[in-house]
Amino acid sequence: MDVCCGTGMITKDLARKVGPRGNVVGLDLSPEMLAVAEKNLADFELKSIIQLVNGNAMALPFPDNSFDRVIIGYGLRNVTDMRQALRELYRVLKPEGKAVSLELAKPYPPIFNKLYYLYMARIVPLTGLIFTSNKEAYLYLHDSVLTYPHQYEVTHIFEQIGFEEVNCFELSWGIAAVHVGTKPYS
Template identity: 55%
Template sequence: MTSLTEEHKRKEAFIRNLFAQIAHRYDLLNTLLSFNRDKAWRRFAVKQCRLRPGGVGLDVCTGTAMLALEQAKIVGPAGKVVGLDFCPEMLAVAKKNLERSPHGHIVELVEGDAMSLPFPDNTFDCATIGFALRNVPDFRQVLREMIRVVKPGGRVVSLELAKPRWPIFKQIYYLYFDRLVPLLGKLGVGVEGPYSYLPASLKTFPHQEELKRIFEELGLVEVSFYELTGGVVAVHAGTKPMGWGE
């Protein structure tokens, strides 16, 4: 359990309201703004989970449940996936996505807090979080909770926006990200603001090298990260050690 500071409470309320505004267009804009790469990114992230048929997975800040559905494809009907989110509007879209998918019955949606996951220790074979770690009030606390609920030997995986390294590509990317993404987002959802927050949130989030070190500081082993599409996004993955807590 953790208590939120006033600053954290303000951020939580802001993020909940932001995603409530964009929920109805979230999946479409993800696909458009990523040039349809978001699906491949999610598949790659789930591959790092090392899930098997019959496994049990968790997707934190599941949003519209697209990452949870990628897990469901692997664990199959003998397995189970839980998708947790704190935004009812996003979960409403997630429910529709599950109803349309042949794998939807494998996923259970839970409204809850990523900072204090409502699950016992050592419950899941993996825990993922996609495009949300930079949005939570305290990302270290969220990672601690993900580690807590994963079984020893299980995997913690983050798919998140990253900071490209290549000089020319980096300049073009930030021009697109800072100028065009907010404009396209405004046209897509009909309100100004939500997609202006996107580039701002990345600037204050740790570089992928630093996030790897944080994974290790929190106790994960076999930590690695992968930069995808020229470093536009990064997937971080680590293993909860056997004998954790003994």
């Protein structure tokens, strides 16, 4: 399942990964985003294995132990309670199943991170204003990156939820991070 699937681009990649004999669910809270996903999937060769679902990451409409893999891409930073969303990912996973989160993180090189935050605070909102007339959405991006826990803390939160073998892979000097956790047999 691709939780917080938005326009369905990761959902498509998951379908390619599992192939025609698999099943993929794309779930999002926003019917508008799902409508865009529906359009994006219209001519996709594996469309038949994808089910788009309107639902809340913090109360997933699926029974316990249903999925082999769950992924949440740029979603944990956007839900109102990331711990509750992680609890839900854990609940719907089968034992030995893996949860993956891809999210913006906090870059570590000292000078680079100052420049990055300046870029996020000034250049990105200005670009947003010029091209979309919506500065606020891009200011939100900056603020949400600052308030989202550090990637090492996210590792700790995965472990608190009950995930095992939790790994954090930092990408592009920590601009983004991928967390992977496994649900153990209880």
